[in-house]
Amino acid sequence: MTTTPATPAPPTGYDDLPRLMSLMTGDEKHGPAATSTLDALWVLYDRVLRVTPATAETPDRDRFLLSKGHGPMAYYAVLAAKGFVPVDWLPGFGSYDSPLGHHPDRTLVPGAEIGSGSLGHGLPLAVGTALGLRARGLYGRPGRDPRVWVLVGDAELDEGSNHEAIAYAGAAGLDTLHTLVIDNSSATYALPGGIAARFAAAGWSTTTVDGRDHEALHAAFTAPHPGRPHAVVAAVEPAYV
């Protein structure tokens, strides 16, 4: 990860996010597909994750891994709103000299834990990160145990590598691991029985919520799940209708 350069006090409200996204896209208004991750990302960064630009390098910070690297404008907007990324980087989005690509690169984007774009890499990396934090002995201090979050898309779950990670994490009882599935019904072949059932069958704790309802998201993100990894399926408007 790179560190955040000196930057003026960031804008911070949820209401600032559309403006920040517009800096990248030039569009006045964004359709739901472009913002499928926006509400869940905001609630995570605003109320759940224990990480700030000041703690972005500390060993016991919470980790958020954006596995679904496509359409990262909402992610960059949230990172800018929280002060990880300077707002004046946003207009260059996707240009040769910009650190902000159409898929994020962890070596270029302050606050980004992984580079992503190729689907199916975030969950296995998150499993390894959770195992590594445990092996470093960073647990056992109430309120400071680092947690690992990874965001995947519903269609991303087509990739078999996810299922290697889901099966192992469930069997291993990796309860510091959290998967946020943004379900905008973009998979051509929906998982029979639903996404949560696939996680539950592997031994995960699961909750399915309205991906636009901030209180419901917060409740799902903070639900206790002792001894089991936790999956939150956040349902939003279908991407292609």
Next chain:
Amino acid sequence: MDTMRERFAAVTSRLLDEDPRLAVVLAEIGTDGFDAAGRRHPERVINVGIREQLLVGVGGGLALAGMRPVLHTFASFLVERPFEQVKLDLGHQEAGAVLVSAYGSYDWPAGGYTHMSPGDVALLDTLDGWTVHVPGHPDEAETLVRRAAAAGDDKVYVRLSGQSNTAGRPVDGAGFLTVREGRAGVVVAVGPVLDDVLAATEGLDVTVLYATTVRPFDGAALRAAVGAGRSADVVLVEPYLAGTSTAYANDALADVPHRVLGLGTGRRELRRYGTVPEHVRAHGLDAASLRERIAAFTAAPAAARA
């Protein structure tokens, strides 16, 4: 004498006791060797089951969390099957790891092509920044595994083999060793092919260099061995795909007219089972075949036969 794999497990088990940053990740294969270490360090000996994409992904995640991961399985399942994970979960993330493979090109011929990985080193050559060790003896494997584990956050591949030379040599994890000196050409023997190369060049007026670290390629040693002559003949003998290091030799000799013969395993699937010696012969890597090919290429006077 123990095998390279047995030595790897024993040495790495001891390293786990000494270095709290070290973690071993396995995918069911090779777990027996780490049973005892796993009881002592249950959080740093991790078996992910038969899941090789996860094996490499977990390695990347461990590194991102500050650990030094050592990943082990057969070469075909460590490099070939999860190659995109090697490319992205390690390289692209700037995450280091030690990959230790077994079975190489044809260590288990009766197992057939599914368990052969003659292209592992060539595949890694498409990526940036990998160190590649190819030990030729269990003692060398120990030295190189220790160096790999201690190599900061470097990306290191250690290619263990069931094939071994009779004696280990004082390898240092970097340069080539000069084993024999001659004037009519230079033969570079990589890892376990050394004994056959020495037998093949007995009495031939050639220099033999011994390489157990092939990436980075010790071009300076090759250039020095070629000497101040007006041209150079070089033979590379590698226990994986023929010609894998030819471009590296060419680069090292860019300032001198030269010819390079790359010997190693063939691309064509043999579709044969059998034994290691039979496969060595089939690829023309036995001492008699090597002698014929090296002598013909270098036109080295065979003193013993003259």
